[in-house]
Amino acid sequence: MEKYGQYRDKGSGIAPFFPVSSEGNSLLFPWHLFLFCLRVPLVAFAWFVWLAIIQWTPPGNILRKANLWCILGIPGVWWIDIQVDGVRRGSLSQFPRGRLPSPGTIIASSYTSPLDILYLSAIFDPIFTVSSPGSRLVRPVTIEGALASTFALNPPFPFNNQNPAQRLSDLIKQNPTRTLVVFPESTTSNARGILKSSHSLLSASASTSIFPVSLRYTPTDIVTPIPGWLEVARFIWRLNSRPTHCIRVRIGAPVSLTSPPAPNFESSPARSAITRPTSPPSSSTANTARKRNSYDSNFFDTLQSSPSPAQKVSGDSTTDADGEGLSEQEKRLLDAVADALARLGRVKRVGLGAAEKEEFVRAWWARRGARR
Secondary structure (H helix, E strand, O other), rough: HHHHHHHHHOOOOOOOOOOOOOOOOOOHHHHHHHHHHHHHHHHHHEEEEEEEOHHHOOOOOHHHHHHHHHHHHOOOEEEEEEEEOOOOOHHHOOHHHHHHHOOOOOEEOOOOOHHHHHHHHHHHOEEEEOOOOOOEEEEEEEEEHHHHHHHOOOHHHHHHOOOEEOOOHHHHHHOOOOOOOOOOOOOOOOOEEEOOOOOOHHHOOOOOEEEEEEEEEEOOOOOOOOOHHHHHHHHHHHHOOOEEEEEEEEEEEEOOOOOOOOHHHOOOHHHHHHHHHOOOOHHHHHHHHHOOOOOOOOOHHHHHOOOOOOEEEEEEEEOOOOOOEEEEHHHHHHHHHHHHHHHHHHOOEEOOOOOHHHHHHHHHHHHHHHHH
């Protein structure tokens, strides 16, 4: 694993692209094999019913939700631990409706497993989108296309050219009765960190509510950070051979570019990260900055405040390596969503993204081919 040290986060040492090894007792293999042989035909039949009949029914139909819950329930996904940020257990009905995603809003979800798509479909029946690193446009995809994207760096050919890329604001106008799901990380990880965010959330209108949603699973080995057909087979085995699976769902407070925090959200760091005003630098701060290069200062004191080579700071905007400018308000929005996903999932943000994963996958398969 030391050969992949460059694909670990420099600050925390987290490796978000490594596959999670399966832990189990070899003596229970006959029991796992029995469950697998029993469940796979039932799941295949339920999926065939979806493809042949149910997917053509109107969105929000009870048949769609029932079929999706069957696909989830047959492999043993029975236990759902759900919490809403700032809401006590059993008191959700006493809070305003705006505490949960609704039509016309956006779900910014963590991205680790095909179960993300199945669970969100069963609950919200949303429109899924695929994001690209450094782009504000998204491509709407079907449930099948979203599932295929979890096993590929890019959507496979049958799923990537059916709909044109567009802005989230236009997609909401075209589908005012649907909820949109965006995966800001653009690619799957192993649930041990939050990857760098794409710019797709910035194409939403300023008043659109964005709900960070974190999904974590027990056992933890049903994530799919490595693409390929072999990972499809491993995921099907791990999903259907375990007696039960638990999903831990955490829904954060909604954020947007312009809306102030709600009365009960003052303590939420996600909201305060956007709406906290920035005060002008004081005279003492300016004097300190002028003395930064004096003999009593250290060169390493300036490393944190200096921009990285991939960024140029000009005025109140930040220009990425791809040339796209981000205002401070837009940057705070992306940071607020990423921080909320990390806090809800009890993980850390990492400095790796889709580009680093593509390099990692090439190195991973090259070494695998060398071993053969």
